[in-house]
Amino acid sequence: MTTKEIRSPLPGTFYRRPSPEEPPFIEDGGAVAEGAVVGLVEVMKTFHEVKADAGGTNARYLIENEQPVTAGDVILEVDG
Amino acid sequence: MALKIIQPGLLTTIQDLGRPGYFHLGIPIGGAMDRMAMRTANLLVGNDEGAAGLEAVFMGPEIEFTADAVVAVTGADIPVLIDGEEQAGWTGLPIKAGQRLSFGYLSEGARAYIVVSGGIDTPPMLGSRSTYAIGALGGVDGRAIQAGDELPVGLSDTGKAGASVPTQLRRHLGSPTELRVMPGLYWHRITEKAQNSFFADEWKVAPEADRMGYRFRGGQPLEFVERQQPFGAGSDPSNIVDGCYPYGSIQVPGGTEPIVLHRDAVSGGGYFMIGTVISADMDLIGQLQPHKPVSFVKVDMATALQARADRAALMAGIRDHLA
Numbered sequence: 001m002t003t004k005e006i007r008s009p010l011p012g013t014f015y016r017r018p019s020p021e022e023p024p025f026i027e028d029g030g031a032v033a034e035g036a037v038v039g040l041v042e043v044m045k046t047f048h049e050v051k052a053d054a055g056g057t058n059a060r061y062l063i064e065n066e067q068p069v070t071a072g073d074v075i076l077e078v079d080g
Numbered sequence: 081m082a083l084k085i086i087q088p089g090l091l092t093t094i095q096d097l098g099r100p101g102y103f104h105l106g107i108p109i110g111g112a113m114d115r116m117a118m119r120t121a122n123l124l125v126g127n128d129e130g131a132a133g134l135e136a137v138f139m140g141p142e143i144e145f146t147a148d149a150v151v152a153v154t155g156a157d158i159p160v161l162i163d164g165e166e167q168a169g170w171t172g173l174p175i176k177a178g179q180r181l182s183f184g185y186l187s188e189g190a191r192a193y194i195v196v197s198g199g200i201d202t203p204p205m206l207g208s209r210s211t212y213a214i215g216a217l218g219g220v221d222g223r224a225i226q227a228g229d230e231l232p233v234g235l236s237d238t239g240k241a242g243a244s245v246p247t248q249l250r251r252h253l254g255s256p257t258e259l260r261v262m263p264g265l266y267w268h269r270i271t272e273k274a275q276n277s278f279f280a281d282e283w284k285v286a287p288e289a290d291r292m293g294y295r296f297r298g299g300q301p302l303e304f305v306e307r308q309q310p311f312g313a314g315s316d317p318s319n320i321v322d323g324c325y326p327y328g329s330i331q332v333p334g335g336t337e338p339i340v341l342h343r344d345a346v347s348g349g350g351y352f353m354i355g356t357v358i359s360a361d362m363d364l365i366g367q368l369q370p371h372k373p374v375s376f377v378k379v380d381m382a383t384a385l386q387a388r389a390d391r392a393a394l395m396a397g398i399r400d401h402l403a
Contacts, residue, residue: 010138011369044290068371072185
């Protein structure tokens with residue numbers, strides 16, 4: 001088993017949920033399928049989906065909701 | 081020859097030095113947000129400084145070349161890859177037909193300029209190939225590039241690989257980035273306390289910042305001097321009777337979040353302007369990432385003119401170095 005990292009491709013503000021009323025894209029400890037949306041990054045008045053380039057289990061977010069991210073920051077770790 | 085767009089990046093647009101002369105008609109000056117980086121990229125591949133290239137923001141595109149060429153990437157610090165192998169930035173790089181240019185993760189700065197020998201040869205509109213997406217003007221059908229586009233490239237026999245610009249000839253952002261400002265016509269509209277706090281406070285780039293304007297937040301709200309709003313002005317104390325907005329002017333709607341108007345700005349409206357960022361510092365704004373700290377520094381006309389001369393001398397130094 002190895003740890004896989006899912007990174008933000010761009011800088012902005014990170015969101016774990018599609019909207020404030022909805023549940024997070026991925027729950028802590030949950031499973032992530034390759035290609036799944038794991039969060040949104042807001043920049044230049046638009047929201048960009050961050051997709052998992054690797055799947056796995058036991059999801060751990062390293063960036064809190066609504067916190068700044070820069071390009072290349074690890075958003076999520078999974079066991080794969 | 082053409083550039084085949086495999087992945088477009090985020091909002092990658094064709095830009096040159098812009099289309100000055102139409103702002104009074106509401107058509108913005110457009111062009112590269114970091115003009116020195118754009119001019120330098122053109123010089124590195126043997127083009128005229130005003131040839132058109134790509135402005136990539138925060139993320140790089142992936143491009144396949146259909147013929148041999150020289151390519152240079154300037155501006156932001158972002159790993160430049162040819163067929164997956166890392167190359168130097170701020171350097172004229174040889175690239176062969178069938179090879180792919182791509183990018184790693186952005187580190188410093190915000191906008192990379194990708195210029196190829198011969199320049200991008202889409203049809204000029206009102207004297208410029210710059211893309212003004214909101215007005216659907218210039219570029220490819222007035223929009224950002226998309227996967228599947230094939231961008232025509234002009235003929236060139238001047239492309240020479242190997243030239244490079246050392247770091248001491250480039251501008252650096254600093255932290256916080258200092259943006260020099262001349263107070264403007266409406267300076268008297270805010271209280272002395274607000275005049276002081278605007279320059280004393282640290283501001284941060286808001287994620288909404290784009291080619292139209294750079295918004296900042298985090299400083300104290302500005303207090304206005306009380307007055308009866310004149311006929312034709314809106315009811316908010318930050319409103320004025322409509323006026324012209326210069327490039328670089330700083331409006332503060334509601335007194336809360338300053339917005340510096342940039343290359344694709346609107347040309348007029350009803351917000352007071354606290355002042356104007358000097359022309360020498362506008363390129364720096366184009367390289368600011370969201371959440372980066374900024375402070376505004378008050379200067380007078382003599383300082384602004386000296387800064388403009390210093391910036392021109394730096395550009396002349398780059399021309400000399402590459403001649």
